[in-house]
Amino acid sequence: MAVIYERVALIGLGLIASSMAHAMKAKGLAGEVVGYAKSAESRAVALEIGFCDRVEETAAKAVVGADLVVLAVPVGAMGAIAEEIGPHLAPGATVTDVGSVKQAVIAAVAPHIPEGVHFIAGHPIAGTEHSGPRSGFATLFQNRWWLLTPQGADAAAVARLRALCEGMGAKVDEMDAAHHDLVLAVTSHTPHLIAYTMVGVADDLRRVTDSEVINYSAAGFRDFTRIAASDPTMWRDVFLTNKEATLDILGRFTEELFALQRAIRLGDGDHLHAYFTRTRAIRRGIIEAGQDTAAPDFGRAAQVAPKGG
Numbered sequence: 001m002a003v004i005y006e007r008v009a010l011i012g013l014g015l016i017a018s019s020m021a022h023a024m025k026a027k028g029l030a031g032e033v034v035g036y037a038k039s040a041e042s043r044a045v046a047l048e049i050g051f052c053d054r055v056e057e058t059a060a061k062a063v064v065g066a067d068l069v070v071l072a073v074p075v076g077a078m079g080a081i082a083e084e085i086g087p088h089l090a091p092g093a094t095v096t097d098v099g100s101v102k103q104a105v106i107a108a109v110a111p112h113i114p115e116g117v118h119f120i121a122g123h124p125i126a127g128t129e130h131s132g133p134r135s136g137f138a139t140l141f142q143n144r145w146w147l148l149t150p151q152g153a154d155a156a157a158v159a160r161l162r163a164l165c166e167g168m169g170a171k172v173d174e175m176d177a178a179h180h181d182l183v184l185a186v187t188s189h190t191p192h193l194i195a196y197t198m199v200g201v202a203d204d205l206r207r208v209t210d211s212e213v214i215n216y217s218a219a220g221f222r223d224f225t226r227i228a229a230s231d232p233t234m235w236r237d238v239f240l241t242n243k244e245a246t247l248d249i250l251g252r253f254t255e256e257l258f259a260l261q262r263a264i265r266l267g268d269g270d271h272l273h274a275y276f277t278r279t280r281a282i283r284r285g286i287i288e289a290g291q292d293t294a295a296p297d298f299g300r301a302a303q304v305a306p307k308g309g
């Protein structure tokens with residue numbers, strides 16, 4: 001594939017940035033990949049693995065001369081990074097981000113983007129519970145959605161970023177930032193909160209169940225523990241910044257839960273059966289639509305990754 005950006009600056013060198021670097025290198029999409037991470041250890045790992053050609057000790061230095069800058073830090077850190085790099089961005093460059101929340105990131109970043117630089121917020125709907133520079137892999141975005149929320153950004157700049165995402169194997173869609181945050185509150189944010197809660201409940205019961213929770217961990221619970229092992233900083237920031245939509249969905253979730261609780265108490269098997277029949281159809285619909293792209297290659301991602309690098 002042809003080079004799409006001559007110099008890509010990755011700010012933050014964790015799961016998403018390192019996966020992007022691996023994918024761009026595998027497909028020849030970037031002339032040079034420059035990296036910045038706040039810890040020297042992560043910068044050294046990026047050079048050791050070789051997914052960055054060069055690393056810099058500050059974000060400001062890393063973005064100099066870059067035609068694409070990717071903000072790949074926790075959502076709550078995006079504003080401060082944008083403020084630091086703003087004066088150093090090259091005219092005509094594109095800045096994007098990969099944050100899991102869009103309205104808060106746009107509000108925090110956009111004020112620091114100078115005239116003549118394109119800001120196109122984005123979000124790859126792909127990830128694992130691992131973090132840090134050793135956790136990335138080139139196929140993470142294969143067949144996964146990459147949502148862009150361009151909010152009127154220059155069409156040619158959007159098309160170029162879209163080509164990069166597609167080059168990394170993703171399917172691209174554009175949407176409004178508020179809509180994105182509502183959709184993701186349903187499909188990702190609230191499910192994570194539920195998983196965190198369920199694992200917390202099991203932990204509270206540890207003394208009662210002894211180690212049986214671990215020893216006899218059934219598939220459903222094991223899936224919860226994988227999700228609940230996700231990075232605490234990232235998820236703290238997601239809930240603090242997508243507050244409204246998450247609280248809305250949690251309210252609806254609680255209402256449904258109470259209705260199921262009541263059906264169990266009353267022995268209302270018809271209610272339970274009808275409910276589970278409806279949800280089973282949803283799962284089947286996802287599979288029939290070819291959307292059941294299981295998270296790829298967990299074996300490879302299971303390497304021990306330095307945290308908070």
Ligand SMILES: NC(=O)c1ccc[n+]([C@@H]2O[C@H](COP(=O)([O-])OP(=O)(O)OC[C@H]3O[C@@H](n4cnc5c(N)ncnc54)[C@H](O)[C@@H]3O)[C@@H](O)[C@H]2O)c1
Nearest residue numbers: 012013014015016073074075077099100127128131132309
């Ligand atoms: N992990 C996922 O499943 C996933 C999926 C899609 C999008 N995202 C989003 O991508 C972004 C990065 O997530 P990740 O999974 O790659 O995280 P990660 O923890 O693997 O990497 C985060 C990087 O940000 C740096 N960082 C952390 N706090 C910082 C700060 N205050 N200032 C400067 N740098 C800081 C870390 O040093 C690290 O290099 C987040 O915004 C997250 O919401 C994550």
Ligand SMILES: O=C(O)C(=O)C[C@]1(C(=O)O)C=C[C@@H](O)C=C1
Nearest residue numbers: 100124125126127128129188295
């Ligand atoms: O597969 C996982 O481990 C994920 O949780 C990835 C996942 C998700 O699907 O909810 C998590 C957060 C994102 O912003 C995008 C993707």
